[in-house]
Amino acid sequence: MLSFRGIFTNKIDAKGRVSVPAKFRAVTAAQQFSGIICFPSLSDPCIEGGGPDLDAEIDLMLSRLDPFSRERNVLANMLKAQSAELMFDADGRISLPDMLTAKAGIVDQVSFVGLGNKFQIWEPAAYEAYLATAMAEAAGHGGLLRSPYATPGSPSGSDGRASQNTPDTGRS
Amino acid sequence: MLSFRGIFTNKIDAKGRVSVPAKFRAVTAAQQFSGIICFPSLSDPCIEGGGPDLDAEIDLMLSRLDPFSRERNVLANMLKAQSAELMFDADGRISLPDMLTAKAGIVDQVSFVGLGNKFQIWEPAAYEAYLATAMAEAAGHGGLLRSPYATPGSPSGSDGRASQNTPDTGRS
DNA sequence: TATCATCCCATGATATCCCAAATGATCCCG
C-alpha cells in the first residue's frame, strides 16, 4: 500500500493546476513529504516522478558514476537540472513547469500512471498508444515471470508463446 | 485453508459492487489484509488477483530489474499501472474498475476461480468455455507435475492421465 | 500598476459507509 498503482486522468485548469491523485498523495505523505519530485523520462515522451525515496535512489545511482565523467553530467542534467520539486496546495494540486509539459506534449489533460516506486505523467492519447505497444512487448518479457520456486532443470510450464488478446486502447 | 479454492459466481449490483466469496476473504485476512489486489491476466481474457503475498512476489521480481530499463517500465505498466488495490466494504464487497472488467468482458456477473496462491475473475460464460479447453489440455500436462519426493533416477509412475469428476460450475 | 502565483472556499460527481431484507446452507430435533 506504499507504492504508486493505477491510472488516473485529470484536467489541467486555466491556471495550469492539476490534482495529483489522492492515492499518490498518500504515498508521498508516507515519506513525510507533501509534494512530488518530477523530471523528464529518459526513455519515453513523458514526465516521471516520485517521492523523496525515489530521489534518494537516483542520488545513490549517480554517486556511483565518476564525478567528472560525461555520463554523470549528462544524466544529472536530465534528472537534476530539469527536475522540479512540486509541492501540493491545500487541495492536493500542483502546476507542472512548461519545461516538463513541452517534452511530453501535454496540453490540458494528463494521465498519472503508477509504476510502483515511481509514476509517469503522460498526455492521455500518447499513453494509450504507448500502453498498446507495452502490452505487446510484455508478452515477450513474460520469461521474466519465472517461478521463484523453480528448480534449474524443471519445466517452466510456459512454451514462451503468450497468447495476447487485443488491448482495448480506444476508450473514453 | 490458506489458499484460494473453488468456484463462486456472484452478481454485480447497480453500483458496480460484487461480494468476494467469504472463503477468499478468509485467505487475505490471514495475510493481515482486508482486500484484494487485482490486475489483468497476462495470458487469458480475465482478471487475476490475490493478497499481499502475491503482490510482494511481483515487487520482488520488478525490483531486480534496473529502475530505468525499458523492461521494467513495460512490466510495471502491466502489473502496477493496470492493477488495483480493492478493499472490502463492511459486507465484504469490492467494485471492479472498468479498466479491468472491460478486458474480461464482464458485465453483471463474475466467477471467482481459486487457483491456490492466486485466483481469477471471469465472465461466467467465458469461463465455461475456458474450462472445457483447460480440462482437455490438463490431461496432457499431467507429466509436468513431478513428485517433490522423486529421486533423480526414479520412474515417474504417472501415465499422464488424471481422472476428473465433474466440477459444479453452473448452479443456482 | 499590472501580472503572476498562491491560498481559500463552493460545487458537482463519485465512491464509501451503514443499515435492512432475502437467499441459501447448516445444524438440531423429532
Place this chain on the structure above:
DNA sequence: CGGGATCATTTGGGATATCATGGGATGATA
C-alpha cells in the same frame, strides 16, 4: 430420514464522506 429453526452470506437501497474542479481573493514581484 424428514422437517424446522438458526446462522452465515449475499444482495439491495439510502445516507454520508471524499475527491476533483472551478472561481474568487490575497499577496508578491517587476
